[in-house]
Structures are given as structure tokens and as C-alpha cells.
Amino acid sequence: DGGITQSPKYLFRKEGQNVTLSCEQNLNHDAMYWYRQDPGQGLRLIYYSQIVNDFQKGDIAEGYSVSREKKESFPLTVTSAQKNPTAFYLCASSPAGLGGETQYFGPGTRLLVL
Amino acid sequence: QKEVEQNSGPLSVPEGAIASLNCTYSDRGSQSFFWYRQYSGKSPELIMSIYSNGDKEDGRFTAQLNKASQYVSLLIRDSQPSDSATYLCAVRVYGGSQGNLIFGKGTKLSVKP
Numbered sequence: 001d002g003g004i005t006q007s008p009k010y011l012f013r014k015e016g017q018n019v020t021l022s023c024e025q026n027l028n029h030d031a032m033y034w035y036r037q038d039p040g041q042g043l044r045l046i047y048y049s050q051i052v053n054d055f056q057k058g059d060i061a062e063g064y065s066v067s068r069e070k071k072e073s074f075p076l077t078v079t080s081a082q083k084n085p086t087a088f089y090l091c092a093s094s095p096a097g098l099g100g101e102t103q104y105f106g107p108g109t110r111l112l113v114l
Numbered sequence: 115q116k117e118v119e120q121n122s123g124p125l126s127v128p129e130g131a132i133a134s135l136n137c138t139y140s141d142r143g144s145q146s147f148f149w150y151r152q153y154s155g156k157s158p159e160l161i162m163s164i165y166s167n168g169d170k171e172d173g174r175f176t177a178q179l180n181k182a183s184q185y186v187s188l189l190i191r192d193s194q195p196s197d198s199a200t201y202l203c204a205v206r207v208y209g210g211s212q213g214n215l216i217f218g219k220g221t222k223l224s225v226k227p
Contacts, residue, residue: 033214040122042202042217043158058214090157102148103204103215105157 003027004106006091011111013078013085021076021109023091032074033092033103036060043090049074078111086113116141116207120218128226133190135221137203140184146206147179149188152220153199161201162188193225 004025013019023032031050035043045058049068063082068074074093078085088110092103117140127133135149146165150158164170164177164186176189186205190197200220207216 035217040219042118042219043215045214048214102160102163104160105150108157 004091004093004104006089006106006109008109009107011109012114013111014114016080018077018079019111021078021089021091021111023074023076023106024072025074025091025093025106026072027093027095027104028071029093029095029104030071031094031101032068033094034058034064034066034074034076035090035092037088037090037108046076046089085111087111116205116216118203118205118216118218120201120203120221122219123222124224125221126224126226127193129193129195131193131225133193133197133223133225135188135190135201135203135223137186137188137205137218138184139186139203139205139216141205141207141216142181142184144181144184144205144207147177147186148204148206148215149175149177149186150202150204151197151199152202158202190223193223195225195227198223198225 007022033048034046044060047066049055065077090108091106094101094103119138149162152158162177164179170177174191178187200222202220203218204215
């Protein structure tokens with residue numbers, strides 16, 4: 001089955017701790033994205049990557065980091081600099097970087113602070 | 115700042131009625147428009163995409179686009195309780211970090227049996 005997987009489903013972070021959220025896709029999509037969703041809010045773009053070994057900051061990149069070493073994988077690290085990390089994190093991919101292509105979402109990871 | 119606006123709702127309709135969801139956007143250069151459905155606690159799933167002015171129908175769903183008025187809507191005919199969800203409007207804009215989808219905050223739809 002082709003699709004986007006995210007793990008874990010739930011993640012708990014302690015104060016001062018860095019945590020990494022996994023996102024893998026087997027759709028052979030070029031572009032991948034990370035969004036954050038807070039209750040009652042729209043999706044806000046954290047980082048995106050159009051090709052391997054290249055990525056750009058979105059609107060709320062502070063306190064986050066990413067890597068894109070493989071086409072299939074785009075992990076997101078929430079660093080201790082992110083003071084309000086509690087949110088629903090969504091990974092998406094699309095078959096082309098820019099243009100009219102559609103983004104498809106993974107199931108999401110819910111991050112909670114202990 | 116490029117924006118996408120939606121009425122947050124909740125929009126309540128009886129089963130079998132037509133639900134009408136509306137979205138306005140600020141960037142006149144936008145070319146691609148998407149409607150996603152998001153059930154509570156789940157991730158968004160694509161319902162419709164539309165690129166040209168006019169109507170696009172897919173089953174019980176019809177997307178309507180009016181670029182002159184910067185307006186896109188989603189009609190759901192014969193609404194079912196299973197349609198109860200939050201509907202997100204998304205617009206693709208171009209340039210810089212905005213070269214991706216901008217999402218509205220969503221309209222919560224409740225279909226009453």
C-alpha cells in the first residue's frame with residue numbers, strides 16, 4: 001500500500017528535551033511538508049522540502065529543525081527552544097514542489113509536554 | 115500576509131439537506147484551490163480540487179470557484195451524519211515561503227439525523 005506514515009502517534013516531551021517525529025512516504029513524491037495544528041486554528045507551515053538535501057523554512061520554523069537525506073523520509077525535531085510545542089503535527093507530501101499539485105497527509109503525531 | 119478566510123461555524127444542517135461551505139482568499143494570483151475534510155482527531159483528507167472558474171462536481175460534492183470575487187465554495191448535497199467534520203479550504207499561492215498551501219481555520223459542519 002502506498003501512503004504516508006508518521007510515528008509515534010503520541011509523543012510526550014519533558015522540559016529541555018529534544019524529540020524527533022518521523023515521517024516516511026512510499027508515494028515517490030518529491031516534496032514533503034511539516035505543519036502544526038493547534039485547536040481551532042488552521043494548519044501552519046513549519047518546514048518544507050522540494051528535493052533531497054534541500055529544505056526551506058515555513059512561517060513558524062523557530063524551535064524546529066529538519067533533514068532530508070532520503071526522498072522517502074523527512075523527520076522533524078522539536079528542540080528545547082520551542083517553548084510551546086503541544087500541538088498536532090502533520091506531515092504531507094506532493095508529487096511536485098510548486099504548481100497545482102495536491103498535498104496528501106499522514107495520520108499525524110500528537111505531541112504533549114509533561 | 116496572504117489569507118484564507120472561512121466561517122468557523124458550527125454550521126448545522128438536517129440530514130438530506132444541502133450544506134454550503136464558503137471560503138474567501140486574499141491573493142489574486144492564486145491558481146489552485148482545495149477542500150479537505152478533517153474528522154475530529156484525524157488528519158485532513160482531500161475531497162476536491164478546482165483550478166478553473168465555474169463548478170466541478172464529484173458525487174455529492176460540488177466545488178465552485180469565482181476568481182473575480184476571490185471566492186470558492188463547497189456544496190454537499192444529501193448531507194449525511196457521516197459528513198459531520200471540519201472542512202478546510204486551502205489555496206496555493208506563489209512566491210517565497212508562501213509557495214505552498216495556505217489553509218483556512220476550517221468550518222465545522224454538523225449534520226443532524
